[in-house]
Structures are given as structure tokens and as C-alpha cells.
Amino acid sequence: MKKKDFISADFFIVVLITVMTILYVSLIFNRNIWTDEAFTMDLVNSNSIIGIIKETAVDVHPPLYYLIAYIFVAIFGTSFQVYKIVSIVPMILTMLLAIVYIKPWFGEKTAILFILFLNAMPCVMEYGVQMRMYSWCIYFISLAALSAYGYCRFKSKKYLLFLTLAALCACYTHNFAMISAVFIYIFLGVFLILRERKIPFKWLLSGSVVSVFYIPWLLVLYNQTNNRVGNYWISNIDKETVIGYFADIFDSRIPYSTIMFVVLLFLSFVLLIIRMCYDKSNGLFGIMLFLVPIFTAFLGVTVSILITPFFIARYLLPCMGLMALGFALAFGNEKKYTYIFLCLFLVCMIGNSYYENYKEEYLSTNVAGFLEYMDEQMDDDDIIIYNYEMFDFIYECYFDAEHLVFLEDFDFGTEYENVWFIDSCCTPWLPDATLTQYGLTKEYVNTFSIEHNEFRLYRIYK
Amino acid sequence: MNFGCIASINSVTERESYFMKKMLIGIVIFFLIIPVDLINFNTHEMSINKVAYDETFPSIAHGNTVSQQFVPQYNYIKRLEIYVREVNCDVSQGYLKFCILDAEKEDVYEIKVPLTEMPSPGWYTIFSDIEIIAGETYYLTIDAVEVLDEGPRLAFFTNVNTAAKEEEGQELSYAGFKVENGNLKVSFEYMKPLHKLDYLAYYLFAIFIVSFLVTKMNKIRKG
Numbered sequence: 167m168k169k170k171d172f173i174s175a176d177f178f179i180v181v182l183i184t185v186m187t188i189l190y191v192s193l194i195f196n197r198n199i200w201t202d203e204a205f206t207m208d209l210v211n212s213n214s215i216i217g218i219i220k221e222t223a224v225d226v227h228p229p230l231y232y233l234i235a236y237i238f239v240a241i242f243g244t245s246f247q248v249y250k251i252v253s254i255v256p257m258i259l260t261m262l263l264a265i266v267y268i269k270p271w272f273g274e275k276t277a278i279l280f281i282l283f284l285n286a287m288p289c290v291m292e293y294g295v296q297m298r299m300y301s302w303c304i305y306f307i308s309l310a311a312l313s314a315y316g317y318c319r320f321k322s323k324k325y326l327l328f329l330t331l332a333a334l335c336a337c338y339t340h341n342f343a344m345i346s347a348v349f350i351y352i353f354l355g356v357f358l359i360l361r362e363r364k365i366p367f368k369w370l371l372s373g374s375v376v377s378v379f380y381i382p383w384l385l386v387l388y389n390q391t392n393n394r395v396g397n398y399w400i401s402n403i404d405k406e407t408v409i410g411y412f413a414d415i416f417d418s419r420i421p422y423s424t425i426m427f428v429v430l431l432f433l434s435f436v437l438l439i440i441r442m443c444y445d446k447s448n449g450l451f452g453i454m455l456f457l458v459p460i461f462t463a464f465l466g467v468t469v470s471i472l473i474t475p476f477f478i479a480r481y482l483l484p485c486m487g488l489m490a491l492g493f494a495l496a497f498g499n500e501k502k503y504t505y506i507f508l509c510l511f512l513v514c515m516i517g518n519s520y521y522e523n524y525k526e527e528y529l530s531t532n533v534a535g536f537l538e539y540m541d542e543q544m545d546d547d548d549i550i551i552y553n554y555e556m557f558d559f560i561y562e563c564y565f566d567a568e569h570l571v572f573l574e575d576f577d578f579g580t581e582y583e584n585v586w587f588i589d590s591c592c593t594p595w596l597p598d599a600t601l602t603q604y605g606l607t608k609e610y611v612n613t614f615s616i617e618h619n620e621f622r623l624y625r626i627y628k
Numbered sequence: 629m630n631f632g633c634i635a636s637i638n639s640v641t642e643r644e645s646y647f648m649k650k651m652l653i654g655i656v657i658f659f660l661i662i663p664v665d666l667i668n669f670n671t672h673e674m675s676i677n678k679v680a681y682d683e684t685f686p687s688i689a690h691g692n693t694v695s696q697q698f699v700p701q702y703n704y705i706k707r708l709e710i711y712v713r714e715v716n717c718d719v720s721q722g723y724l725k726f727c728i729l730d731a732e733k734e735d736v737y738e739i740k741v742p743l744t745e746m747p748s749p750g751w752y753t754i755f756s757d758i759e760i761i762a763g764e765t766y767y768l769t770i771d772a773v774e775v776l777d778e779g780p781r782l783a784f785f786t787n788v789n790t791a792a793k794e795e796e797g798q799e800l801s802y803a804g805f806k807v808e809n810g811n812l813k814v815s816f817e818y819m820k821p822l823h824k825l826d827y828l829a830y831y832l833f834a835i836f837i838v839s840f841l842v843t844k845m846n847k848i849r850k851g
Contacts (some may be wrong), residue, residue: 420826421669426833433840504839511832518829591679613678613789620679 175274176265178300182281183261187522189285190257193295193527194250197537199565200617203249203297206559210235211244223386226394230338231299246563249297254303259296260284260487267312268491270321272448275505276498279512284490286515287427291523293483300483303343306336308487311458312345314354315451318361323368329354329577330372337380341387342481344380346462346488351376353454392478400475403467411463414479415486419522433457434496441496448495455492459485463554536614536623537564540586543625544569547583551576552621554590560617578604585626590619601626644821669830670819675701680790682813684713685802687778688724694770694782697798698813700760702820708755710770711783711813715748722775726754729767736766740773746780751815768812783813792816 209221209232217583218236222229235252242248261281269277293300310332337344351373358366416427442449459482464478497508548566553573561570574594601608611623688694728737737758746752772779791811800810
């Protein structure tokens with residue numbers, strides 16, 4: 167290929183990554199969060215590094231993501247946007263893999279398709295801006311798989327080192343990312359054993375290093391799992407649940423998007439199997455990329471059926487980079503027009519995904535209106551009372567804990583200027599008799615919502 | 629950028645490329661002239677009251693008809709539901725009669741449901757898959773007929789802020805009297821046509837698939 171082509175391809179990929187980054191960043195200028203994100207903020211804001219490790223040990227997810235968020239917050243402050251940027255950074259890093267590894271190894275067409283597929287899968291953009299660990303998992307698992315390929319192809323220790331680090335980070339970020347990392351090691355090991363006809367020592371060493379460094383958390387995981395057998399929030403898994411995983415990953419506001427992606431998945435498989443007969447490494451690698459999420463899901467479902475439900479479709483998110491690369495490898499060699507139409511379709515799906523997420527981030531609740539009103543109206547001595555106890559840690563993301571009191575714990579006889587009552591229309595109710603007893607007036611302000619929980623806001627004063 | 633164009637074009641590949649171009653232009657034109665109605669994909673949209681403590685009508689029996697005026701947003705209602713707060717009545721006899729009347733109070737849809745089918749409490753689907761005219765005024769009327777006592781308790785609100793979009797500025801009446809700021813607790817689920825721009829995804833996908841298959845078939849044909 168001519169030098170000019172290289173420059174233009176690189177430039178095009180950089181432009182694509184820049185545009186995608188702008189799209190992600192444009193989704194973070196809000197204070198909209200859901201329960202799990204509130205958990206992240208609560209954990210990071212109110213703990214030291216040791217505290218985070220201790221707290222995560224009694225929760226379900228490993229601590230690395232929270233520690234990364236802790237470092238970001240320590241440097242840049244505790245705003246909502248900083249937390250959301252923590253999740254965008256790994257999305258950018260994952261896209262940069264297209265320049266660093268994918269383009270040199272598989273060509274620019276594959277690199278472009280990787281970026282497009284990664285962002286066109288409807289579930290990815292949603293979690294790319296959420297204050298959760300999934301985008302970091304996507305990065306670590308993608309890096310691990312590419313490093314495994316790099317080691318197979320170039321036999322360089324550098325890639326084995328990257329694989330070791332990426333797998334270890336994945337293990338400490340999410341339990342199912344750990345399982346995906348294990349399958350990457352297993353597939354790599356099987357491939358090397360078949361190719362070299364002996365147990366590959368370096369592979370064994372790398373796996374052992376990851377295992378040894380993971381042992382401390384393995385004990386924690388064992389306790390966490392034992393404590394949750396029979397009492398975890400995930401519901402039982404049946405045939406419909408498993409079929410529903412496809413919809414969870416590929417469904418969007420455009421009807422039948424799941425079917426379209428499943429058709430692409432089927433065609434990819436066929437193409438990669440055919441390619442395996444001609445170009446063993448690429449075709450086989452592509453199939454392995456799809457097998458990692460399939461085996462991860464299979465193990466998750468098996469554990470859920472045999473022990474207790476532990477698996478949901480969201481836990482496949484760490485493998486989305488692999489899926490994108492699998493698609494890209496399969497269709498990266500298509501002829502000009504076929505390739506262009508696929509790219510245009512994916513651009514269309516990215517637009518659709520962005521529109522959906524924009525609505526979700528900015529228009530699905532009126533948190534902004536509520537916070538704006540409270541900023542204007544609330545005085546320093548005011549108290550906010552609420553009757554939806556489960557949401558206390560979510561309210562704490564927006565207001566100082568000292569201003570927040572659960573309805574049943576509040577003494578209406580104390581001194582205050584105003585009481586703002588967030589009434590989620592659930593028990594406990596605020597009896598009119600209490601208001602009469604203290605000579606209080608209750609004035610309806612408006613109906614607002616936080617995290618899809620609508621509530622009526624009242625001002626209570628003497 | 630090189631999108632896989634062949635560096636040295638011989639006459640055979642040139643002919644194929646020409647054929648591919650013509651075929652793809654044909655496909656694009658075909659998809660562009662297909663009326664969207666022919667592939668008419670629909671999407672769902674829900675409309676429901678805002679949150680509040682609800683109240684119940686004392687009785688919807690003995691001619692105490694509930695009538696909620698509403699203006700639908702779209703032409704096809706997939707599901708229209710009302711909220712039954714409780715069924716603490718004798719359900720051995722009687723039924724609930726639900727009617728949708730047009731602006732001239734002519735019957736458009738009517739259904740009778742035995743009391744035994746009512747949830748207590750819960751949402752109950754009174755009409756499904758019905759066609760209606762968006763923007764026109766309709767009335768949803770509810771009566772308990774041939775019941776032995778006061779009948780089930782249906783939920784409503786007395787707050788103008790809680791109205792579903794269809795109920796905004798419309799009237800709720802009970803036993804012939806207007807309920808001030810009242811709105812019935814209802815849920816509208818519509819099937820609405822997909823926006824024309826959204827069809828672009830289907831067109832591009834279809835063109836890609838055709839182009840992909842033609843390319844592969846050509847490859848197989850050439851061995």
C-alpha cells in the first residue's frame with residue numbers, strides 16, 4: 167500500500183475515534199444517575215483506598231474500578247462529570263487499540279469496522295458513560311485477547327506481559343471479566359499446545375502469575391459467593407432468559423435490530439469458519455473471539471442453574487470488544503461496496519444508539535429541573551425529608567447528608583426554616599394530623615423524578 | 629483510502645465492477661421508491677398518569693357512570709388499561725361495561741367484563757389493538773352493571789398535574805357531575821409508525837446483505 171494510503175487511513179481512524187469521543191463526552195453533562203451509579207459515588211466519596219477494598223469485599227464486584235475512580239476523583243474532584251469521564255477513558259483506550267494493534271495486524275478496513283461495531287452495539291454506548299466498571303472490563307479483555315494473538319503471532323514476551331497485566335486487571339474489575347480472561351488463557355493454551363506439541367512454559371508462567379496475584383481476591387470471591395447462594399437479587403434463569411440475552415445486547419429503539427445483529431453474527435461465524443480453512447490464524451482467532459463470550463455465558467448460566475442465579479446479560483459486556491473485533495475480522499475483507507454499505511449501516515446504528523442514550527441521559531427524568539429548583543429555593547437551614555428509604559444513598563449524591571432525614575426519623579418539633587418533603591407516594595405516609603399538631607402548612611411544589619422514581623415535592627413550613 | 633479496490637483492473641473484473649455498480653444503484657432506487665407503508669414497522673409508546681396518591685370512586689354501580697374525556701396521541705392503541713384499587717364486592721354476579729364513545733357520544737368500542745376477571749389491586753387491560761383517530765376527542769365510560777352491591781373501586785386523581793397527556797385539559801365526570809381537577813388512573817400503550825429516517829437502517833442493512841450475497845455467489849460461481 168502507498169504511503170499516502172497509510173496516512174489517510176490513520177487520519178480517518180483518528181477522526182472516527184475523535185467523533186466517537188465527542189459523542190460520549192456530550193452524554194455526560196447531566197446529573198442523572200441510577201442506583202448502581204449512586205453506589206459507586208457513595209463508595210468512592212466516603213471511603214479511603216483501604217475502605218474501598220474492605221467495602222467491595224462484602225459487596226459483589228472486585229475493587230479495581232472503584233480504586234481507579236478514587237484516583238480520578240482525588241485529582242479532579244467529585245463532580246458527576248469526573249465519574250462519567252472515568253468510564254469514557256477506557257472506551258477511548260479500546261478504540262485506540264484499532265490504531266496500535268488492529269490496523270497493523272489486520273488492516274485499516276478491519277480497524278475501522280472494529281470501531282464502528284464496538285459503538286454500534288446498542289448496549290455499549292449506554293455503559294460507556296455509566297459510573298460503572300463495564301467499559302474498563304471491555305478495555306482489559308480486548309487488550310488481553312489482542313495480546314494473546316500478538317504472542318501467538320510474534321512470540322514476543324512483550325505481548326505475554328500485556329496479556330498478564332490485562333488479565334489480572336480484568337480479574338480485579340469484574341468477576342465475569344475474570345471468567346472471560348480465564349477462557350482467553352484456555353484458548354491460547356490449547357492453540358499453543360496443538361501448535362508446539364508441548365506444554366508452553368511461558369504461557370504457564372503467565373497464567374500462574376495471574377493466578378497467584380488473584381488468590382487473595384479468590385478467597386473473598388468464595389465468601390461472597392457462599393453468602394449469596396439462595397439470596398441474590400438475580401431471578402431464576404430459563405430458556406426465555408437465555409434467548410433474551412441477545413435482545414439485552416443488541417436490542418434498540420429500532421425494531422428487529424436484534425435480528426439484524428444476529429444475522430451479522432451468523433454470517434461472521436460462517437465467514438470465519440471458511441477463512442479458517444485458508445488463513446488459520448485469523449479465522450481461528452476470530453472464532454475464538456466469539457467463543458469467549460459464548461463460553462462465559464454458558465458457565466454463567468450453568469452456575470446459575472446448578473447453584474444460584476448469578477448471571478445476567480450485562481455481565482457479557484466485558485466481551486463486547488471481542489465481539490466487535492470478531493465482526494470486524496469477518497467482514498474486514500469485503501469488497502468495496504459491500505464494505506461501504508456495512509459501514510453506513512453501522513453509522514446508522516451508532517446514530518440510533520446515540521439518540522437513544524441522549525434521551526435516556528437528558529430527557530428520561532427531570533432531575534435537572536428538580537436540582538435547579540432546589541438550588542434556587544433551598545436555604546442552609548432547610549431540611550429534606552423523604553419516605554422512600556431505599557433511595558437515601560441516591561439523595562446523598564445530590565444533597566449533603568446532614569440535610570437529609572428519613573420521614574420516620576424526623577422530629578417536626580425541631581427548629582428549621584423549611585422542610586422539603588420528597589413524597590414517593592409510598593409508606594410511610596405523612597399524616598395530616600402531624601402537620602396540624604405542629605401548626606404546619608404543606609404546599610405542593612411539583613412532580614419530579616430521580617432514577618425513574620417519580621415523587622411529589624412539598625414545601626412544609628410554619 | 630484503499631477499500632479493497634483491485635490494483636490492476638482486467639476486463640473481466642471491470643465488467644463485474646460495472647455490473648455490481650449497476651445492480652447496487654438498482655437496489656438503492658428500489659428501496660427508495662418502496663412506500664414506507666409496505667414495510668410498516670411499528671414501535672411502542674406508553675402514556676400514563678404522573679405519580680400521586682390515588683382516590684377511589686365510592687361506587688360505579690346503580691348508574692354512577694364514570695366518564696373520562698381523552699384525546700389519543702396516535703391512531704392505534706395497543707393496550708388501554710385502568711387501575712382497579714380493590715374488588716371488595718360480591719363478584720358472583722354482574723359485569724363492568726367499558727365503552728369508548730366519540731365526540732358525538734356514539735359508541736365506537738364496547739366491552740363487558742365479568743367482575744371475577746378484575747385484579748385487586750392492579751392494572752386491567754380493557755381494550756387492546758383498537759384503531760382510533762389521533763387528536764379527536766373521545767370518552768371512556770365505565771359502569772358496573774347487574775352487580776349486587778357497590779362494585780369494584782377504580783382509582784382516579786384529583787390533581788391536574790397527574791393527568792396523562794391524553795387527559796390534559798379534559799374532563800372527568802362521575803354520576804353526571806364534573807370531578808374538579810380529576811383524571812382517571814389510566815395507561816395508554818400505542819403502536820406508532822417508525823420515523824421515516826429510522827428506515828434508513830433497514831435499507832442499508834438490506835443493501836449490504838444483497839451485496840454480500842451477490843459477491844459471495846459470484847465467488848462461488850468462479851470457483
